[in-house]
Amino acid sequence: EAGVVQSPRYKIIEKKQPVAFWCNPISGHNTLYWYRQNLGQGPELLIRYENEEAVDDSQLPKDRFSAERLKGVDSTLKIQPAELGDSAVYLCASSPPWDSHEQFFGPGTRLTVL
Amino acid sequence: GQSLEQPSEVTAVEGAIVQINCTYQTSGFYGLSWYQQHDGGAPTFLSYNALDGLEETGRFSSFLSRSDSYGYLLLQELQMKDSASYFCAVKAASGGSYIPTFGRGTSLIVHP
Numbered sequence: 001e002a003g004v005v006q007s008p009r010y011k012i013i014e015k016k017q018p019v020a021f022w023c024n025p026i027s028g029h030n031t032l033y034w035y036r037q038n039l040g041q042g043p044e045l046l047i048r049y050e051n052e053e054a055v056d057d058s059q060l061p062k063d064r065f066s067a068e069r070l071k072g073v074d075s076t077l078k079i080q081p082a083e084l085g086d087s088a089v090y091l092c093a094s095s096p097p098w099d100s101h102e103q104f105f106g107p108g109t110r111l112t113v114l
Numbered sequence: 115g116q117s118l119e120q121p122s123e124v125t126a127v128e129g130a131i132v133q134i135n136c137t138y139q140t141s142g143f144y145g146l147s148w149y150q151q152h153d154g155g156a157p158t159f160l161s162y163n164a165l166d167g168l169e170e171t172g173r174f175s176s177f178l179s180r181s182d183s184y185g186y187l188l189l190q191e192l193q194m195k196d197s198a199s200y201f202c203a204v205k206a207a208s209g210g211s212y213i214p215t216f217g218r219g220t221s222l223i224v225h226p
Contacts, residue, residue, distance in 0.1 A: 004156075033214070042201045042216030043157065056213055091156065101145055101164075101205055103214070105156040 002026070004106035006092050012112045018080035021109045025094030033103060034067060034077050035091040043091055049075065082113045116140040118217035120202055125223045126192055134187045134200050134220045142207025146178050146185045152198045160187065197224045
């Protein structure tokens with residue numbers, strides 16, 4: 001069974017530029033999470049989807065961050081414009097409907113903003 | 115809000131037993147999870163406790179005391195490959211939904 005797929009793995013951009021991250025969860029997993037992980041810290045939840053509905057986005061900085069999961073499968077997280085402080089690893093995770101406390105994480109996208 | 119406390123670093127020798135503690139403050143507590151993350155890798159799920167007591171999975175065990183808002187991860191027969199960061203995470207209710215919140219992580223260093 002394929003795991004959670006994320007792309008790109010690495011991204012380097014200059015501040016004020018836009019950037020987008022893509023995530024394909026494990027087949028059959030209806031819950032999808034986006035996290036941000038700073039160096040030496042734990043993952044911080046940005047947004048959680050149940051199918052195509054964003055059920056918790058209270059920690060998403062909505063002035064510059066947006067996310068979508070149009071068909072309840074793949075998801076995209078966008079930052080526009082990026083700031084220096086956005087440099088971090090962006091992790092996507094998914095979980096099945098029968099076991100929501102076990103999350104399966106993708107390899108992440110390491111973003112560097114110069 | 116929610117907060118979790120865990121030691122920043124723990125060191126041990128190969129073959130030993132090590133315990134990583136986690137204390138939390140939260141309302142609407144559902145359960146406590148543990149994840150392992152190697153440098154540059156993705157977090158991987160280790161265990162989940164919703165009820166008080168000990169859950170054992172091979173060399174790893176996890177304990178929860180809801181009344182003390184406390185849990186720990188116990189690693190036995192340590193191997194070099196166990197060197198990694200370990201995160202506790204609480205699942206807690208928030209406004210009709212729930213938010214998973216991770217601790218800052220404990221770096222485990224296993225020496226030969």
